[in-house]
Amino acid sequence: MEIEELYRELDIDGSVADFCKKILSDLKERFEKIDETAEYNQLKVLKAFQSNRVSEACLYGSTGYGYNDIGRDTLEKVYAALFKGEAALVRPQITCGTHALAIALSSNLRPGDELLSPVGKPYDTLEEVIGIRDSKGSLKEYGITYRQVDLKEDNGFDLKGIKEAINERTKLVTIQRSKGYQVRPSFSVDEIGELIRYIKGIKPDIICMVDNCYGEFVERREPLEAGADMIVGSLIKNPGGGLAPIGGYIVGKKECIENAAVRLTTPGLGSEVGASLDVLRSFYQGLFLAPVVTAAALKGAIFAANAYERLGFPVLPDGREERHDIIQAVTLGSGEGLIAFCKGIQAAAPIDSFVTPEPWDMPGYDSKVIMAAGAFISGSSIELSADGPLKEPYSVYFQGGLTFPHAKYGIMKSIQSMKDAGLLDV
């Protein structure tokens, strides 16, 4: 069977397939560069495995207290070497990215200290961690204050404002690499490096933490190489490679990591307890695959940007921009458009492809939200997924794809679904 016929059997019209083929033929050079980055990062990962002598025994986990868990301890050395930190905490007991960030913050700040975000509002879920929105157990409840300096109108850093905001209590600065679900560009590692140099020039002992979610392996360098003291992320995003079923990581200066370890477990026990159960094989294998999986997701995002841009929809980043994370926003302009897009992504999934996503009242949001995900790991956003709030301007946030052919098919299916709903013409 020809591939065109197979696409037809998978309910893609010839006109949609032709349109997508044409878009892709213009992206060859771009994709080659992404493959080169993936190759570079694959070698970095291998080097970290080999120099830390990862053995077959490392793949088996521990139970109970988890003392002398060689697989867990070696994995943390691999993360430290790979991301260029002195130490790392990589654990299934870290339940998600928000938890990893909360541990990193609450363990490195003390009552009376101030936290500064020099890049505007942090990710939604951090608002309650910090106490921007009052919440039980927030940093605010423990006497840690928060200050924020917004980006300038041109999305540049407000250097003057940052200088004015730093005071004798400023202990830690949090820099979010990815735009998340905001309308601003994501930062390159170079830009983050410049910001950190500026901040350390004002007050050298400030701890600079980078929320690295969605940014891992997109570039050749990671933020610790640009002067950050600590990077934090989720294993059900890029570095888990789609295989890690849970977990988060913190990598950086030894003291920062020790602080984090005693907060995650208890004072006195720190990183020496914490059984890895049966997850280590997936952590190692996921990390091994992560550079190539991230490349697939990046190609999917760039393909989506170019296809939807050609179809007349505003996209962020645009079709040509350099990428610093794997998220793609497309403004569909109507609720019907948003729903049709998500239905297409869902119908392309390996799991639950027969399910129809519906808008629902998700806790913490002020409008209905629709989500499409047919993932092997629940909520995993390195797998092909899309979501968006049902309100103006009706933007969908699209990310992931463990393989490029799947990301491609998902986007084709979204276009087909919009076409079937009479919302676009190809």
Ligand SMILES: *Cc1c(COP(=O)(O)O)cnc(C)c1O
């Ligand atoms: C996903 C994400 C988080 C939070 O991670 P969860 O695993 O969803 O808790 C924090 N910051 C950014 C930028 C993210 O993309």
